[in-house]
Amino acid sequence: xxxxxxxxxLQGHEAFCPNCGVFISIEEPMKPEAPTTERPxxxxxxADYVSYPNTHSNTFxxxxxxxxxxxxxxxxxxxxxxxxxxxxxGIGNYNYLPLLCLIPFFNFxxxxxxxxxxxxxxxxxxxxxxxxxxxxxxxxxxxxxxVSFIITLIACGVSILLFFLSFLTSAFFS
Numbered sequence: 001x002x003x004x005x006x007x008x009x010l011q012g013h014e015a016f017c018p019n020c021g022v023f024i025s026i027e028e029p030m031k032p033e034a035p036t037t038e039r040p041x042x043x044x045x046x047a048d049y050v051s052y053p054n055t056h057s058n059t060f061x062x063x064x065x066x067x068x069x070x071x072x073x074x075x076x077x078x079x080x081x082x083x084x085x086x087x088x089x090g091i092g093n094y095n096y097l098p099l100l101c102l103i104p105f106f107n108f109x110x111x112x113x114x115x116x117x118x119x120x121x122x123x124x125x126x127x128x129x130x131x132x133x134x135x136x137x138x139x140x141x142x143x144x145x146x147v148s149f150i151i152t153l154i155a156c157g158v159s160i161l162l163f164f165l166s167f168l169t170s171a172f173f174s
Contacts, residue, residue, distance in 0.1 A: 021130040023072065072131050075119045081141025082118025084148045086111050089141055093122040 001010045008019035016023055082089045082098065086107075090098030098114045101107040119138060128134040 016131065021132040023131070071120045071123050074131060075123050075134065077119060078115055079118035079122075079138060079142060080115065080145030080149060081138065082122075082145070083111055083115030084145035084152075085141070086114045089114070089118065089145075090121075092141075093118075094125040094127055095121045097121055 002008060003010055003017040003020060003022065003024065005022045006017060006020040008017055010017065010024065014024055079089075086098040086101045090096055095118075098110075098118075100110050101114070103110070119134075122128075122138065123134060128137070
């Protein structure tokens with residue numbers, strides 16, 4: 001069996017094509033159809049995927065491509081970039097829900113929501129072609145967000161330490 005998108009040979013029951021990264025569905029095979037120039041939408045009991053014919057042969061191989069309504073499970077994880085840089089991350093990922101961080105007092109809660117749901121929001125923006133591209137882009141946001149978070153924690157810790165040291169020295173020398 002070959003990948004319907006890039007025609008790379010597939011071995012076994014892989015979930016993703018090793019060449020292009022498109023999700024491969026393990027559905028029951030459909031009857032062969034005549035090749036068409038259109039890409040038909042396969043109707044099913046789930047609106048989470050679209051099936052495309054394999055244009056490289058006369059057989060129809062079902063293949064699942066994620067749409068903006070479905071979120072792959074490997075994407076559902078914490079996003080440090082969305083947590084730390086909520087406003088900039090939201091604009092960079094074509095998602096404007098993080099702009100709610102501009103609301104005073106509400107922003108303390110909303111940054112945690114952004115960190116938890118950020119990857120899903122970014123995936124649903126439709127900007128990314130496959131999971132690997134998405135994860136590569138979000139990895140840079142995650143790295144920068146995590147480093148910034150750690151630097152902020154260290155700076156706060158040093159500030160608190162200096163405050164207590166100044167308090168102790170002023171009390172000691174008074």
